[in-house]
Amino acid sequence: MSGETRVLPALAAGEAEVPFTILHWSEAFARDTTWNEHSHPFHELLWNERGASTAVVGSRVWTVTPALGLWMPAGTLHSGSATAGTWCRAGFFGFGAVASLSPTPVAVEITPLLRLLLERLADTGLPPGSRAVTEAMVLDVLTPSPSELLLQMPTSELLRPIADAVRDDPGDQRTLAQWAARLGVSKRTITRAFNAETGTSFARWVAAVRAQHAVTLLTRGWEMEAVAEEVGYRSVSAFGAAFRRTTGLTPGTFRAR
Structure with a gap:
């Protein structure tokens, strides 16, 4: 099965308005997938439910896994790849609603508590009050990790x-x-x-x-x-x-x- 390349735009931080504080995204890939160099108007927390993927910023290559995720600040140009069988997940954080965890990409340990909170936000039927409380808890426990899977090329x-x-x-x-x-x-x-x-x-x-x-x-x-x-x-x-x-x-x- 051949691979797929996805092309996304390069948007500056806050360039497009987003009507959310934290939005969940999830996709399991049936074939090798790559993303062109792009950037988002919102912050992004990348992690995987299954498998390992990569995120590339300039000459730096991070490995993203179920245990160790990556915070990507809004407006940061990056490319990426995921092999067939990888199940990628992400949380999109509104630029105006959430301060960046770091001015540059930084590893984040996906602890059991953080995982449970992020999974709760994936529930589209979650009442607004419960969603607000859960989002506040995510922001409270979200911290940079002293460990990272980073390769400087x-x-x-x-x-x-x-x-x-x-x-x-x-x-x-x-x-x-x-x-x-x-x-x-x-x-x-x-x-x-x-x-x-x-x-x-x-x-x-x-x-x-x-x-x-x-x-x-x-x-x-x-x-x-x-x-x-x-x-x-x-x-x-x-x-x-x-x-x-x-x-x-x-x-x-x-x-x-």
């Missing part, structure tokens, strides 16, 4: 072969020295480029790619042993330790429910 021609290879195969075992030899530059040159373009080291960047890919597999129901092997670790314990260092969370957080 390098942009230079020098690092592009490395970035493409590791994202295509997160289990790639080539070392910094091997990449330097292949590209005909020194290890120091690659190290400096990674620090300048991604704010982190080559090793930590690879670990972030592996963590994002692992989350996608975990939300699809893969077993921990298979995930660890797929993303280049020799044991589940080594995978778990690297995952916790990278994300601040355990792999079990993202296991399919």
Whole structure:
């Protein structure tokens, strides 16, 4: 089954009036779906009921899951993608009615309480008074998460072969020295480029790619042993330790429910 590309407009924050405080949206995708770069006049909280999706702002790539969502401020240009089988959900927050949680995109932990409150707002028959109380409770518990599944992509021609290879195969075992030899530059040159373009080291960047890919597999129901092997670790314990260092969370957080 072929994929689908959806084209949405780029609207400034508050450019279009919206008659809601929080509006629920939900869709399960039968085929791979991508969205062009666009922006909304309202704030958006993205999370998933099932599976993992991505949101891209410039060179930053976030993974959105059932456990970890993403706050997207109104007017922020972003693109996205979801694989077949993913069930995406979102809350749209009126620009004039709700102050942004952050001036830039930020991760949000989808706690059991927050999930229940958001699910309650999906009830179209909810009385106005109950809806207002529930919306107030959502805004009260909605906070940025110290953990996030974020990957800062390098942009230079020098690092592009490395970035493409590791994202295509997160289990790639080539070392910094091997990449330097292949590209005909020194290890120091690659190290400096990674620090300048991604704010982190080559090793930590690879670990972030592996963590994002692992989350996608975990939300699809893969077993921990298979995930660890797929993303280049020799044991589940080594995978778990690297995952916790990278994300601040355990792999079990993202296991399919």
